[in-house]
Amino acid sequence: xxxxxxxxxxxxxxxxxxxxxxxxxxxxxxxxxxxxxxxxxxxxxxxxxxxxxxxxxxxxxxxxxxxxxxxxxxxxxxxxxxxxxxxxxxxxxxxxxxxxxxxxxxxxxxxxxxxxxxxxxxxxxxxxxxxxxxxxxxxxxxxxxxxxxxxxxxxxxxxxxxxxxxxxxxxxxxxxxxxxxxxxxxxxxxxxxxxxxxxxxxxxxxxxxxxxxxx
Numbered sequence: 001x002x003x004x005x006x007x008x009x010x011x012x013x014x015x016x017x018x019x020x021x022x023x024x025x026x027x028x029x030x031x032x033x034x035x036x037x038x039x040x041x042x043x044x045x046x047x048x049x050x051x052x053x054x055x056x057x058x059x060x061x062x063x064x065x066x067x068x069x070x071x072x073x074x075x076x077x078x079x080x081x082x083x084x085x086x087x088x089x090x091x092x093x094x095x096x097x098x099x100x101x102x103x104x105x106x107x108x109x110x111x112x113x114x115x116x117x118x119x120x121x122x123x124x125x126x127x128x129x130x131x132x133x134x135x136x137x138x139x140x141x142x143x144x145x146x147x148x149x150x151x152x153x154x155x156x157x158x159x160x161x162x163x164x165x166x167x168x169x170x171x172x173x174x175x176x177x178x179x180x181x182x183x184x185x186x187x188x189x190x191x192x193x194x195x196x197x198x199x200x201x202x203x204x205x206x207x208x209x210x211x212x213x214x215x
Contacts, residue, residue: 010083011090017082018075018091022098022115025105026067027052027215034060048110048215050145050198065114068215071095072118089171092119096175100182110215111182113149116175120156124168127159143197146186149215153179 027047031039036055039047043054049068053061072095079091099115101107117135121128131152139148156172180187189195 007083011087014075014079014083014087014091015094017078018094019098021071021075021078022095023102023104023109024067024071024098025102025109026071027064027110028105030060030064030067031055036060046110046215047105049114050215065215068099068110068114069118069121071099072115073122074118076119076122086167089123089167092123093171093174095119096178100178111149112175112178112215113153114215116153116179119175120172123171124160124164126163127156127168127172130159130163131156139198144190144195145198146183146195147190150179150183150187 025047027049028039031037031052034055034057036057039051039055043051045051049061049065052064055061072092075095076088076092079088096112096115096119098109100109100112102109113135117128117132119128120131134155135148135152137148138151139145142148153172153176156176157169160168160172186195
């Protein structure tokens with residue numbers, strides 16, 4: 001990651017591009033194209049891959065996961081190319097904010113775990129890989145997607161401190177705090193034992209509390 005300075009206008013452009021990329025609701029778009037209707041009408045009402053999985057369409061959920069991560073990575077790489085390291089990191093943060101608060105959906109989006117992992121993989125891939133592995137291990141052991149996302153993202157600032165230092169620690173901290181804030185309801189359900197596990201299929205909107213997903 002180069003450390004060159006950049007004109008303010010290019011940095012603002014990188015932020016705008018990052019937000020617009022992040023705000024693309026791939027889960028909603030793909031579900032409609034696949035004939036599942038509005039993904040917000042089932043399960044948690046979320047637009048992320050976990051809720052798409054509740055349609056029973058695993059390839060569609062995988063595509064959503066990859067595209068949500070890809071838009072975060074693209075934002076960072078565009079920012080790096082256009083305006084340098086700082087702009088790339090801020091563009092990545094803007095992409096996560098775009099996913100969480102998309103203008104197209106009246107600022108009601110997902111929780112940004114997949115997009116965040118994409119940002120981290122593009123910003124400094126060893127930290128991203130460790131975060132992904134943390135998610136996979138926690139998800140496999142405990143079968144709670146939200147717990148896996150929280151554990152992975154809370155660990156990011158420590159991975160960044162250990163491996164690279166510098167601005168990535170700050171970005172990782174901001175993303176971890178944002179994840180905790182967006183998962184408040186999940187944390188309450190985890191503590192009370194009411195959080196649904198990975199693998200539930202096709203619940204109606206009345207079967208599951210809103211906001212149980214991590215994406």
